Amino acid sequence: MSFSENLLMALSSLKAHKMRSILTMLGIIIGVAAVIIVVAIGQGGEAMLKTQITGSGNTIEMFYQPSDEEMKANPNIFQQAPFKQEDIRALEQIPEIKRVVASSTKLSSARFQKDTVDVSTTGINQAYIQLNELKVEKGRNFSTSDFLGGRRTGIVSSKFQEEFFKGENAVGKVIMVANQPIEVIGVLEKPTGLLSFGSMEVYLPFQTWRNIYGSSDFTQVTLQAASAEQLQVAGKKAAKLLNNRHNTEKSYQVINMEEIAQGIGQVTKIMTLIIGSIAGISLFVGGIGVMNIMLVSVTERTREIGIRMALGATRGQVLTQFLIESVTLTLIGGILGIFLGWGTATVVSFFAGWPSLVSWQVVLGGVLFSMVIGVVFGLLPANKASKLDPIESLRYE
Amino acid sequence: MIRLESITRSFLLGKESVHVLNGISLSIQSGEFAAIMGPSGSGKSTLMNIIGCLDKPTEGEYYLGGENVSHYNDKELARVRNQSIGFVFQQFHLLPRLSALKNVELPMIYAGVSKKERQARAEEALMKVGLADRMNHLPNALSGGQKQRVAIARAIVNQPKLILADEPTGALDSKTSMDIMEQFRELNAEGVTIIVVTHESEVAEYANRTILVRDGMIQSPAVLDRGPSI
Numbered sequence: 001m002s003f004s005e006n007l008l009m010a011l012s013s014l015k016a017h018k019m020r021s022i023l024t025m026l027g028i029i030i031g032v033a034a035v036i037i038v039v040a041i042g043q044g045g046e047a048m049l050k051t052q053i054t055g056s057g058n059t060i061e062m063f064y065q066p067s068d069e070e071m072k073a074n075p076n077i078f079q080q081a082p083f084k085q086e087d088i089r090a091l092e093q094i095p096e097i098k099r100v101v102a103s104s105t106k107l108s109s110a111r112f113q114k115d116t117v118d119v120s121t122t123g124i125n126q127a128y129i130q131l132n133e134l135k136v137e138k139g140r141n142f143s144t145s146d147f148l149g150g151r152r153t154g155i156v157s158s159k160f161q162e163e164f165f166k167g168e169n170a171v172g173k174v175i176m177v178a179n180q181p182i183e184v185i186g187v188l189e190k191p192t193g194l195l196s197f198g199s200m201e202v203y204l205p206f207q208t209w210r211n212i213y214g215s216s217d218f219t220q221v222t223l224q225a226a227s228a229e230q231l232q233v234a235g236k237k238a239a240k241l242l243n244n245r246h247n248t249e250k251s252y253q254v255i256n257m258e259e260i261a262q263g264i265g266q267v268t269k270i271m272t273l274i275i276g277s278i279a280g281i282s283l284f285v286g287g288i289g290v291m292n293i294m295l296v297s298v299t300e301r302t303r304e305i306g307i308r309m310a311l312g313a314t315r316g317q318v319l320t321q322f323l324i325e326s327v328t329l330t331l332i333g334g335i336l337g338i339f340l341g342w343g344t345a346t347v348v349s350f351f352a353g354w355p356s357l358v359s360w361q362v363v364l365g366g367v368l369f370s371m372v373i374g375v376v377f378g379l380l381p382a383n384k385a386s387k388l389d390p391i392e393s394l395r396y397e
Numbered sequence: 398m399i400r401l402e403s404i405t406r407s408f409l410l411g412k413e414s415v416h417v418l419n420g421i422s423l424s425i426q427s428g429e430f431a432a433i434m435g436p437s438g439s440g441k442s443t444l445m446n447i448i449g450c451l452d453k454p455t456e457g458e459y460y461l462g463g464e465n466v467s468h469y470n471d472k473e474l475a476r477v478r479n480q481s482i483g484f485v486f487q488q489f490h491l492l493p494r495l496s497a498l499k500n501v502e503l504p505m506i507y508a509g510v511s512k513k514e515r516q517a518r519a520e521e522a523l524m525k526v527g528l529a530d531r532m533n534h535l536p537n538a539l540s541g542g543q544k545q546r547v548a549i550a551r552a553i554v555n556q557p558k559l560i561l562a563d564e565p566t567g568a569l570d571s572k573t574s575m576d577i578m579e580q581f582r583e584l585n586a587e588g589v590t591i592i593v594v595t596h597e598s599e600v601a602e603y604a605n606r607t608i609l610v611r612d613g614m615i616q617s618p619a620v621l622d623r624g625p626s627i
Contacts, residue, residue, distance in 0.1 A: 005506060016494055307490045310451060311551070312479020312507040314472045390451050394490065 003324070010325040014332075017297075021329060024293045027286025028333030028373065029340060032366045034279035036341025036358060037348070042272040043357040044349055049264045058228045059101070059131070060235045062221045062242070066251050081217030082252070087242055088125070088218065094241065096234035098226045099127040102218040104209060110164070110202060111176040117164055119200045121177055123209025131224060134203060139171035139186035142205055146185075150207030155186040159198035177202055180212045223254075283369070286333070287377040294326050294381035305385050306393025319386035326378025327371050334370025338363055398427040398558065398590050399448060404457035406443050406613075417443045419613040420457070425592065425606075427558065430585040432601035433594045435610035442563070444610060445594045449482055449561045450474045462558055479507050483552025487564035489544040491536040497523060497547045498532040504555045522550035526580060542573035549580055553589070560584065562593045566600055578603045 014021040064082035071077055081104055091100045103124045110119045126147045128134070134141060134155060146153050154177065161170040170184045182204065191198050210216050223238055225231040235254030242252035298305070305318055313321075342358050349356035406418040417440045425431050435441040446452035447459060450466060453474075459467040466477055478484075483504075491500045501519040510518070523532050526546040536544055545565060552560050562581065566574035574597075582603055585591050593604060601607050609616040 012494065303490070304492055307492060308503070308507075309475065310449075310478060310484050310490070311504045312475050312555075314475040314507075316472070317507060391446050394451075394486070 006321055006324040007328060009321060010328040013297075013325060014329060020293060024289050024329060025333035025336065027289040028283065028330050028370055029337040031279055031283030031286045032334045032337025032370055033341035033344065034282060035276060035369075036338055036362060036366060037345045038272060038275040038279055039362045040341065040345035040356040040358045041348060041354065042268050042275075043359065044345075044355040046264055046268040047357060048355055058098075058225045058231050059222050060225070060231055060254050062223060062235075062238060062252060062254055064252055067249065070248065070251060081215065081219045083218040083221045083242075085216050085218070087245060088221070090241060090245065091221070091223065091238055094234060094237050096225055096230040096237060097223050099130060099224040101125065101127045101131050101133070101222040101224060102206070102220065103128055104206070104215070104217065104219045106213055108178045110160075110200075111179075112164060112173065115164065117200060119160065119177070119202050121202045121204060121209065121212075123204050123206040123213075125206045127224075131222075135189040136186040137189040138169065139184070141186055142203075147205045147207060150205060150211055152180065152182050152208055153185045153205065154182040154208075155188060155203040156184055157188050157198055157201040158190045160200050160202065161187050163200065175202075177204070178212050182208075283373060287330070287373040290326055290330055290374065291377040291380060294322065294329075294378055295384065297325075298322065298381045298385040301385075302388060302393045302396040305388050306390050306396065309388075309390035310394060315386040318388075319382045322382035322385045323375065323378045326381065327374030330370045330374035330377075331367070334367055334373075337370070338366050341366075398429070398462060399423070399425040399592075400458075400460040401448075402458040402460075404444075404447060404454040404459060406440075406447060406452070406455050417613050418447075418454070421610075421613070421615055423608065423615060425590065427590055428585070428588050429606060430582070430591045430604045431593070431606045431608060432604035433592060433608045433610060434596060434598075434601055435616075436596070439610045440613040441594055441610045443613075445561060445563055445592070448592065449484060450477045475507075479504055480555060481557050481559060483555070483557040483560040485545065485548050485552050485560065485562040485565045487567035489536070489541075489548050489568070491544055491547055491551075493536055496533045496535055497528060497539065497550075500536070500547055501551045501554050504551060508555055518554055519550070522554040523547070525553070526550045540573075541569050542576060545569060545573075545577050546580065549577070549584075553584065557589070559590045559592065562591065564595055565593060566595070566597065571599075574600065 062083075066077050074080075083102060088100050088102050091097060101124075103122050105120055105122045108119060108121045110117055124134075126142075126144065129142055136155060137158065139155070142153065142155065145151065154175070156164075156170055161167065164170070164175075165173070170187055173184050174181050175184060176182070182202070188201075188203075204212070223234055225234040239250070239252045239254050242248075243250060246252065308318060308321075309315075345356040345358060348354070401421055401423045404418055404421045405416060407414045407416045409415075421444060433441050433444065443452065447454050448461075450461070450469075451474075453469075454467055457467065458465055461477065462481060464477070466474065469477065484490075491497075492503070495503070498516070498519050501522055502515045505515045505518060520529075520532060523529060526549050528543060528546050528550065531539060531543060531547075536547065539547065560581070565581070566577055569577060578600060581591050581593065591604075593600060595601055
C-alpha cells in the first residue's frame with residue numbers, strides 16, 4: 001500500500017471529523033507558532049542590536065580614551081577634539097577603509113528674528129552624506145559645492161523646525177548660528193522607533209562649521225569598511241595608525257565587535273532557550289492531545305479495523321495507517337503554526353520597529369518537529385489498533 | 398479445497414478452558430456450495446472464523462487449497478484472507494464513509510493492485526452484481542439488498558476460490574434474501590466454492606450440501622447430501 005494512498009485515507013478520515021481535528025491540531029499550532037515567534041523575534045532582536053553597534057553599512061566607530069598619564073599631563077584633554085584633519089587623510093589611505101565619516105559637534109545658540117535657542121551644531125564631511133546618515137524630508141541635502149565652497153547652508157532636525165518655527169516650513173529661512181547667518185536648505189525626517197524623541201540639531205558642511213568656530217578638528221570618526229569581514233581589520237589598522245601619529249599607546253580604539261556580538265548572542269540565546277522550552281512544553285501537551293484523540297479514534301473505528309483486517313490488511317498496514325493519520329494531523333498543525341507564527345512575528349515586528357527573522361532552518365525544524373510529535377504520540381494508538389483481534393473487532397458495536 | 402483434520406478450538410474463560418470445537422474433520426471440494434447450520438452456541442461461528450483464517454485452531458490441521466495454514470502467522474493469514482477468501486457478513490460491514498466503488502476497491506488496495514486497475518476491476522465487479530448505477534453512492538444511500546450486493550462485489554473482486562458468507566441474509570427480507578442467494582448460486586455456477594453459515598433452512602436449501610454442527614462437533618450423519626434429489 002503506497003504512501004500517497006495512506007495519506008489520502010488519512011486526510012479523508014481527518015476531514016470526517018473536522019472540528020475534532022482542528023481542536024486537536026490547536027495544541028500543535030500554538031506550540032509551533034510560539035517557537036517560530038520566539039526564535040524570529042529573538043534572532044531579529046539580536047540582528048538589530050548588532051546593526052546598532054556596527055552600523056548599517058559595515059561601519060565601526062572610533063573613540064578616544066586617554067590614559068591616566070595623558071590626562072595628568074593635559075587636564076583639558078576632553079575639551080579638545082581628538083581627531084585632526086591630517087588624521088582623517090591618513091585614515092583614508094588604509095586600503096580596507098572605504099570611507100572615513102568625520103564630524104564635529106559643538107553646543108551653540110541659534111537665533112531667528114527675536115527667538116534664541118540652544119542647539120547642537122554638527123559639522124560633517126561629505127562621507128557623512130554618502131553614508132546616508134542624514135535623511136532629508138523637506139528641501140534638499142548638501143551638495144558637493146556646499147562642502148567645497150563652505151557655503152552658509154544648514155539642515156535642521158524636525159524637532160528644531162517644530163519648536164523653533166512652530167511647525168512652519170523652515171526651508172529658505174535664514175537663522176543665525178553663533179551669530180553667523182545660515183540658510184536652512186533642508187529638514188530631516190522624524191526619527192523612528194519607540195525611544196527616539198529627537199533633539200535640537202543643526203547640521204553644517206564641515207568647511208562652514210570650521211569657519212564659524214575656527215577649529216578644524218573632529219570629535220567623531222566612523223570608519224566604513226569595504227566589507228563586513230574587513231571591518232575588524234580596518235578598525236585595528238586605524239587604531240594603530242592614530243596611536244602612532246599621536247604617540248599614544250592605546251588611547252585610540254575601536255569597539256571590539258566580536259566580543260559585544262558574543263555578549264548579545266549569549267543573552268538572546270538564554271532568552272530563546274527559556275521561552276523556547278516553554279513552547280516545547282506546549283508542544284508536548286499538544287502531542288498528548290493528539291495521542292488522546294487518536295486513542296478515541298481507534299476505539300471508535302474498531303469495526304473499521306476489523307473489516308480491513310478481514311479484507312487482508314496486515315497488522316503492519318493498520319499500524320502504518322494510524323501512524324500516518326497522526327503524522328498528517330500534526331504536520332498540518334505544524335504548517336498552520338508556521339504561518340501563524342510567521343504572521344504574528346511580522347505584525348509584532350512591524351509595531352515594535354524590530355526586525356523579525358524567520359529562517360528556513362526554523363521553518364524546516366518546525367515541520368520536522370511536528371512530524372516527530374506525530375510519530376511519537378501516534379505510536380501508542382497505532383500500536384493499539386494493530387493489536388486488535390479481527391473477530392472481536394468485527395463484532396464491536 | 399478445504400480439509401479440516403480433527404480441529405479443536407478452546408478458549409480460556411478465567412482459569413477454565415472451554416472447548417468450543419471438539420475435533421472437527423471435514424472436507425469441502427472445490428466448486429461446492431455448502432451450508433453450515435447449527436443452533437446458536439454450537440460453535441459454527443468459531444468454525445467459520447477458522448475456515449476464514451480469522452482464527453487459528455488450538456489443535457488439528459487446516460489445509461486450504463493445498464496449503465497447511467494452521468501454523469501461519471498473522472501476516473501470512475492476512476495474505477490468505479486477502480487472496481483466497483471473500484467474506485460476506487450479516488451486517489454487510491461496509492465502510493460508511495467510502496462510496497460503493499471505494500469499498501469494493503479495499504481488498505485490492507491491500508493486494509497492491511494499481512489504482513487504475515483497481516477502479517476497472519471494482520466497476521466490473523459492481524456491474525456483475527447489478528449495481529452499475531450505484532457505484533458512487535455511500536452505503537447509507539443504499540438499501541439492505543444493495544449493501545449486500547456491494548459486499549458480494551467486494552468479496553469476489555480479488556477472484557478468490559472461496560467465498561464465506563456468515564448469515565448473509567440475516568438482515569434482509571425474504572424477497573431480497575432470495576435475490577442474494579441467487580447471486581451466490583450464479584457465482585457457484587462459475588466455479589467459486591461457497592460456504593454459507595445460516596440457521597435458516599430456506600437459505601440452506603440453495604446449497605447442495607448441509608453440514609450440521611452441534612456442541613462443537615459435526616453431527617452424524619455429518620453430511621446430508623441432498624444433491625440434485627431435492
